[in-house]
Amino acid sequence: MTPKVLISDKMDPKAAAIFRERGIEVDEKPGLGKDELKAIIRDYHGLAIRSATKVTADVLDAATSLKVVGRAGIGVDNVDIAAATARGVVVMNTPFGNSITTAEHAVALMFALARQLPEADASTQAGKWEKNRFMGVELTAKTLGLIGAGNIGSIVASRALGLKMKVVAFDPFLTPERALELGVEKVELDALLARADFITLHTPLTDQTRGILSREALARTKPGVRIINCARGGLIDEAALKEALDSGQVAGAALDVFETEPATASPLFGTPGFISTPHLGASTSEAQVNVAIQVAEQMSDFLLLGGVTNAINMPSLSAEEAPRLKPYMALAEKLGRLAGQVLGEEVRSVAVEVEGAAAELNPKPITGAVLAGLMGTYSQTVNMVNAPVLAKERGLDVREVRHDREGDYHTLVRVTVGTDAGERGVAGTLFGNKAPRLVEMFGVGVEAELxxxxxxxxxxxxxxxxxxxxxxxxxxxxxxxxxxxxxxxxxxxxxxxxxxxxxxxxxxxxxxxxxxxxxxxxxxxx
Structure with missing residues (x-):
């Protein structure tokens, strides 16, 4: 069956061209309403979006053939990730296509705040010459606080260091080694708030980051701080930011993103020291082309080859790895299905062991295939995407073990399941590196095709x-x-x-x- 993809948001034409070059049928229908999307989505295997389309749970319920959602951009808050995962739909984004563009926009807003450029421009074009009114500050030797030091944050850090700024970063996932490599100092949030002359945010919007610059956090900032947000709306308490600007605790703020968008009204509008742009972080011609190309290539690799790149809800699997892993995943799924059918829902733990040639491969897809087979015996909608989540919900203890040794077979996958009665295992190999075969079942040697x-x-x-x-x-x-x-x-x-x-x-x-x-x-x- 030829895969079919719907592009439901305005996207560079190169995306559709790539799908067609790869032999994928594609329809471009930007601007669909929710009901219109629900009416046609069942016919598509892939959905390519930007920020306008909202992929909600009820849209996913109607998408009975959907296998992948590709977001041309970084943020995926317009996709119900939990609902997509539960339905076995892969959600991808393109975290690198607009990274430089967004980082440059943050740096531009930092300059604009430092030198009051929008106000000075408006004043000058109004026929005034208020040279003494606009006293700015230098960036050199100032401390920049990064909240989030991932891909975009690290680019901002590099640019800031080039401006001779000192950079401190708060990011729970930033290792000391990576901080040293970036040339930044890793600190806790309170230390960043107390020390930073400029704060810029580069973190996704999650339950942990929502309101990270709350009223209480803003009160702990260094007096006269300037704040930039080109990440996601909702990271800052906008009403509290307005109060902090009015009181002078915050000397300036520049927002490219808002909690509610389009932001046609905001208490911040008109506040002295406040600059806003209409979510322009990714708005350069280069970025638009890059994310369109990347999302089309990623979705094509998945639909045609099984490659998974930049997925939000499952481990990555390159298009080069996928052909090598495909027979192993078939073997793993059969072993899991065999164990599941014999043991039913008695399973309490699962250990997936690989040895020989199998030990050289990415174990995550193999484990996912085992779990999909195991739980597919009592769920018709389980697949590699949602199987790990379902396993976690059931409280299954899942372990992966890699052995460098090579035993009686050049490659082996062993699945050991724990039940209240003890552990029982099945093992299999590949004949000719492609044909799955069972070689052991619950301690008894049995060679069989499943x-x-x-x-x-x-x-x-x-x-x-x-x-x-x-x-x-x-x-x-x-x-x-x-x-x-x-x-x-x-x-x-x-x-x-x-x-x-x-x-x-x-x-x-x-x-x-x-x-x-x-x-x-x-x-x-x-």
């Missing part, structure tokens, strides 16, 4: 059992496709994996359970 309808049977190893099994299935009109056997020791526990043509009725399963020596019969479907 495909179609199968029966998992545990019985006492005794003469005549295979004949009785075959007779029972034959009398029920069920043809055996393949028969795979294993046992712990002679006369002990034996395991059979029987591939059959078609589903096995419950009545026949009951007959099999009644055969002498049978301990367990579980119908399987792959």
């Amino acid at each position: 495909a179609g309808a199968m029966l998992y049977i545990v019985n006492n190893d005794a003469p005549g059992f295979i004949g009785k099994l075959g007779t029972t299935l034959g009398e029920a009109g069920i043809n055996i496709a393949t028969f795979n056997l294993g046992r712990r020791d002679a006369g002990g526990e034996a395991v059979a994996l029987v591939a059959v043509d078609g589903e096995v009725p419950a009545a026949v399963v009951e007959q099999l359970c009644g055969l002498e020596g049978v301990r367990e019969v579980v119908p399987l479907r792959f």
Whole structure:
């Protein structure tokens, strides 16, 4: 099936051109209303957006074929990430396409605040010559406080250091090594507020960052501080900022983003020392082209090759890695599905071990495939995107183990599940580096292809059992496709994996359970 993508916001034409060059069908319909979007979204596998389209839970409910949402830009607060994840939809953004543009805008606003450029321009063009009114400050030797030292924040830091400023940064994810590399001093928020002459924000809007510059935080700032926000609206308490500007605690503020946008009215408008721009952080011709190209390439890689780049809700998987990982993910999904069908919802923990050639690969997609197979036995909507979230919700303890050793097989994936009764494991390999094969099941060596309808049977190893099994299935009109056997020791526990043509009725399963020596019969479907 040819993938189909909808571009629902105004985007550079190069995005649509890339989709078409890659063989993807694309429709460009910017400006759709919510109801219009809901009416047509079910036909699309990908949705490319900017900031105007709101991908809400009810839009996602209507998007029954949707696999990926690509945001041409950084912020994804117009996408319900939790709802997308629950529905197995990958959400991507393009965090690097407009980074320089946004960083430069923040630096431009910092200069504008320092030298009161908008007010001086308005005064001069009004025929006034108020040279003594506009006394600015130098940036040299001032302390810049970065709230958020990620991609954009690090670019701002570089520019500020070039201006001979001192840079301090608050970012819980900033390591001492990275701070040293950037040439900044890592500090706690209170220290930044107390020391910074200029504060610029470069953090996403989350429950932890919402209102990070609250009334209380603004009161702890260095008197006369100047504040710039080109990140997200809602990081600053705008009413409190107005009060701080009026009192002189804050000497100037420049906002490119507002809590409510479009910001057609704000208590800050008209306040002396306040500068505003209409969310122009990413508004350069270079940035518009860059993010459009990046989102189209990322979505195309995902829809055609399985590559996952800059995803918000699942680990990255490059387009180069995807072909190598694809057979391993198929093997992992089958192993998880096998364990899930046999053990049901008794699973309490999952350990995914890789060794040999498998140990050289990215383990996250393999683990995601195991979980998708495991929980796919009782959820029809589970996939690699939402499986880790569902596992966490169920309280599953998930572990990944990588072994450098190579055992009997050149590559091996082992899935060990913990239940109240103990741990049980299954293991598999790839034949010819592409064909998944089961090689061990619950401690018994069994070589089998996991495909179609199968029966998992545990019985006492005794003469005549295979004949009785075959007779029972034959009398029920069920043809055996393949028969795979294993046992712990002679006369002990034996395991059979029987591939059959078609589903096995419950009545026949009951007959099999009644055969002498049978301990367990579980119908399987792959």
